[in-house]
Structure formats: C-alpha cells, structure tokens
Amino acid sequence: ASPADFEQIWYFTRTELLLRDDGLAVWKWDPSGKPHVTDTNNASDGDMLIAYALALAGTAWKRNDYILAASRMAQALLAETVVHASGHTLLLPGSQGFAATDREDGPVVNPSYWIYEAIPVMAALAPSDAWQKLSDDGLTLLKTMQFGPRKLPAEWVSLSGQPQPAQGFDAEFAYNAIRIPLYLARGGVTDKALLTRLQQGMSQDGVPATIDLTTGRPKTVLSDPGYRIVNDVVACVVDGTKLPVSALQFAPALYYPSTLQLLGLA
Numbered sequence: 680a681s682p683a684d685f686e687q688i689w690y691f692t693r694t695e696l697l698l699r700d701d702g703l704a705v706w707k708w709d710p711s712g713k714p715h716v717t718d719t720n721n722a723s724d725g726d727m728l729i730a731y732a733l734a735l736a737g738t739a740w741k742r743n744d745y746i747l748a749a750s751r752m753a754q755a756l757l758a759e760t761v762v763h764a765s766g767h768t769l770l771l772p773g774s775q776g777f778a779a780t781d782r783e784d785g786p787v788v789n790p791s792y793w794i795y796e797a798i799p800v801m802a803a804l805a806p807s808d809a810w811q812k813l814s815d816d817g818l819t820l821l822k823t824m825q826f827g828p829r830k831l832p833a834e835w836v837s838l839s840g841q842p843q844p845a846q847g848f849d850a851e852f853a854y855n856a857i858r859i860p861l862y863l864a865r866g867g868v869t870d871k872a873l874l875t876r877l878q879q880g881m882s883q884d885g886v887p888a889t890i891d892l893t894t895g896r897p898k899t900v901l902s903d904p905g906y907r908i909v910n911d912v913v914a915c916v917v918d919g920t921k922l923p924v925s926a927l928q929f930a931p932a933l934y935y936p937s938t939l940q941l942l943g944l945a
Contacts, residue, residue, distance in 0.1 A: 863877075
C-alpha cells in the first residue's frame with residue numbers, strides 16, 4: 680500500500696474499530712447494521728495483524744506514531760489474550776468467551792490465530808518471554824492436533840484435557856484452518872512432516888477443501904487460486920516445486936481467497 684492508502688485504512692480502523700477500552704479492536708463491523716459494530720468482542724489474530732502492519736509501516740516510512748500504536752496494541756494483546764493455561768502459553772481467540780472461566784471445555788483456541796511471522800515483532804513491541812513460549816507451544820500443540828481419519832486440526836480446539844474439537848462448533852477443517860500452512864511457511868517453519876500431513880489431509884485430488892473431521896469427507900472443494908496457492912506454497916517449501924503460472928496471476932476475486940493469494944505471493 681502507499682502511505683496514503685495505509686493512512687486511510689488506519690483512520691477507518693481507529694475511528695470505527697478501536698472502540699474498546701482495552702486497546703483491542705472490535706471484530707465485527709457490518710456496513711448495513713445500525714450501529715455498524717454488531718459484536719464488540721475482539722479477534723486476537725486481527726489485532727496481531729493490525730499491530731504487525733503498523734510496525735512494518737512505521738519502520739518503512741519512519742512513522743513513530745505507527746510504532747507507538749503498534750506497541751500499545753501488542754501490550755494489550757499480551758495483557759488480555761496471551762495466557763498460561765493447561766500447561767501452555769496460549770492465544771485466546773478473544774478476550775471474552777474462551778477461557779476456562781468462560782466455558783466448561785475452556786480454554787478453547789483457534790490454531791489458525793497463531794501468526795508465526797508476527798510473533799517476534801510482537802516481542803519487539805511489547806517485550807516478554809511469553810511470546811517465544813506462545814510460538815513454541817503453538818507448534819507443539821499443532822503437532823498433537825490430529826483429529827479424525829485425515830489427522831487434521833479443528834478450527835476450534837478445547838484444551839481442557841487432551842486437545843479435542845470444541846463443543847458448540849462444527850468439527851471441521853475449514854476457512855479458518857486453511858491459513859495454517861501459509862502462516863507456518865511465512866513464519867519460516869519448514870517441518871516437512873507437519874506441512875505434508877496438513878497438505879494431504881486438506882486436499883481432494885490436490886485441491887484444498889473444507890473437511891468434516893468426523894468422517895474425513897470433503898464438504899466444499901476450494902478451487903479458487905487464492906485457496907490453491909496454500910498447497911502451491913507448501914509444495915515449494917517441502918520439495919522445491921515452482922509455483923504454477925496460474926498461482927502467479929492475481930485477479931481480485933472474493934476478499935478472503937484474494938488475501939490468501941497475496942500473502943502467498945508475498
């Protein structure tokens with residue numbers, strides 16, 4: 680983004696989303712809603728991405744105000760959502776509703792919320808040993824999350840005992856979880872066994888799909904280049920396969936797969 684585009688996005692974020700008193704952003708903004716904010720809980724991965732973007736922009740364009748805002752948000756994440764529970768350092772998906780005090784099968788985590796490349800930046804912004812532990816424990820837990828015949832993580836995982844799909848959520852590997860291999864690769868995690876297990880488990884004839892974890896059956900095949908690029912990036916990391924030409928051609932489509940494709944290309 681240009682500095683002007685970035686400033687515009689940051690202005691919207693400040694005025695429309697940073698409405699909580701703890702320094703985190705509300706996660707749900709609906710253009711047709713009155714008021715626009717329809718859920719004031721935060722989404723911890725969103726907050727981490729905001730802080731990460733501010734830190735990168737502040738460094739690139741020498742904007743101390745961005746760095747300061749990033750530090751405040753990293754500090755708020757550390758205070759509100761990075762917790763030590765069930766013998767691990769965890770990222771609660773939101774400050775309300777996921778802790779052991781909030782629900783019977785808590786704590787509940789979403790393994791796709793670990794943005795491995797951003798965690799060292801959070802540690803620079805809000806120094807604490809907890810960040811490195813968060814990164815290490817996220818990986819350790821991910822290796823143990825092997826649910827159903829395809830041995831995949833669930834979107835929402837209860838850690839009250841042995842990891843298992845959380846109550847009240849579909850036991851599936853779906854639109855959240857498809858980011859996991861991309862975040863691993865971008866974060867420099869090149870564990871072949873882990874990446875291969877995820878890639879094989881989440882694919883139907885080489886194409887990513889949403890998976891019912893109980894039966895192992897695919898629900899929706901995700902053939903958009905933005906979804907396919909996740910497998911392309913994994914193949915590149917695991918055995919050096921060049922990205923196909925189709926992956927390199929970016930044409931804006933739906934917001935989410937477009938985001939994944941841009942992250943993959945970057």
